[in-house]
Amino acid sequence: MKIPAMGFGTFRLEGDVAYQSVLTALRAGYRHIDTAQIYGNEVEVGKAIADSGIARSEIFLTTKVWNDNLSQEKFVTSVKTSLNKLASDYVDLLLIHWPAPPKGTSLLDATQSLVKAKEQGLTRAIGVSNFTIAQLEAIKPALTDTPLLTNQVEVHPYLTNLKLRAYCQQHNITVTGYMPFAVGKVLKDPVVTSIAKAHNCTPAQAIIAWTQANHLITIPSSTKAKNIEANLAGLSIKLTSTQLAAIDQLNCNERIATPDFSPEWD
Numbered sequence: 001m002k003i004p005a006m007g008f009g010t011f012r013l014e015g016d017v018a019y020q021s022v023l024t025a026l027r028a029g030y031r032h033i034d035t036a037q038i039y040g041n042e043v044e045v046g047k048a049i050a051d052s053g054i055a056r057s058e059i060f061l062t063t064k065v066w067n068d069n070l071s072q073e074k075f076v077t078s079v080k081t082s083l084n085k086l087a088s089d090y091v092d093l094l095l096i097h098w099p100a101p102p103k104g105t106s107l108l109d110a111t112q113s114l115v116k117a118k119e120q121g122l123t124r125a126i127g128v129s130n131f132t133i134a135q136l137e138a139i140k141p142a143l144t145d146t147p148l149l150t151n152q153v154e155v156h157p158y159l160t161n162l163k164l165r166a167y168c169q170q171h172n173i174t175v176t177g178y179m180p181f182a183v184g185k186v187l188k189d190p191v192v193t194s195i196a197k198a199h200n201c202t203p204a205q206a207i208i209a210w211t212q213a214n215h216l217i218t219i220p221s222s223t224k225a226k227n228i229e230a231n232l233a234g235l236s237i238k239l240t241s242t243q244l245a246a247i248d249q250l251n252c253n254e255r256i257a258t259p260d261f262s263p264e265w266d
């Protein structure tokens with residue numbers, strides 16, 4: 001099973017903005033939508049998918065189980081609630097959102113519940129998000145028959161996350177890089193803007209091209225039709241090895257998503 005190279009991110013998108021943005025993305029050609037229980041927009045994502053007229057089987061839909069729902073008692077029920085909201089019988093990919101289960105639940109327990117959700121047909125594939133190398137190792141005993149499709153983690157030019165990416169590559173776990181634009185910050189970087197100018201493309205398209213050259217699944221978010229469409233077109237841009245190296249060199253380990261329940265990062 002393969003994840004489409006570019007998905008549409010929906011963090012911070014609420015209500016009608018979430019609905020309109022997802023609908024615009026689907027009409028523009030996106031076939032991969034990334035949501036989560038905590039985003040509070042599963043209903044709007046489901047409605048946009050239904051109203052798009054695109055067959056559900058053509059769309060790759062991901063949701064993520066929130067920390068409070070990681071206990072064995074709550075996990076599968078919470079996934080069924082998500083499916084109701086999404087108006088879908090299944091998701092394509094179900095992720096543990098953060099390695100931060102409630103007291104009394106281990107990461108291994110949560111992973112066993114994730115596998116159970118797959119066995120019950122609630123998702124086609126499973127994965128995790130924000131897991132470190134040590135945590136990926138710790139949950140291995142629960143994954144003897146069901147591989148992890150992805151680890152979704154923060155990756156952008158200011159946080160290249162190379163150690164974790166190398167581990168995932170060695171273990172056949174696709175990396176989905178979230179916040180590819182560092183929420184807009186890297187789009188103003190002079191190195192990125194000059195590379196974009198040389199290619200006659202936008203800084204966002206240059207970053208998308210960088211993610212593709214690095215074999216990352218990317219899930220940028222936008223509320224504007226112009227940006228949503230242009231970002232997708234970034235998939236066909238090829239940067240030179242010198243340009244790719246110049247973007248790699250921007251890494252300064254600047255992490256944006258660091259809630260107080262974050263793990264000890266690699």
Ligand SMILES: NC(=O)c1ccc[n+]([C@@H]2O[C@H](COP(=O)([O-])OP(=O)(O)OC[C@H]3O[C@@H](n4cnc5c(N)ncnc54)[C@H](OP(=O)(O)O)[C@@H]3O)[C@@H](O)[C@H]2O)c1
Nearest residue numbers: 009010011129178179180181182183204220221222223227
């Ligand atoms: N697993 C996790 O824990 C986790 C954590 C964070 C995020 N995520 C996922 O990753 C997705 C992406 O992250 P993100 O939304 O935080 O940040 P992002 O995609 O790096 O940046 C989004 C920002 O970039 C702007 N933007 C997008 N395209 C643009 C363009 N072509 N030109 C100029 N500005 C542009 C958007 O503004 P406009 O609306 O004005 O275009 C928005 O402010 C999320 O939506 C979510 O699905 C996952």
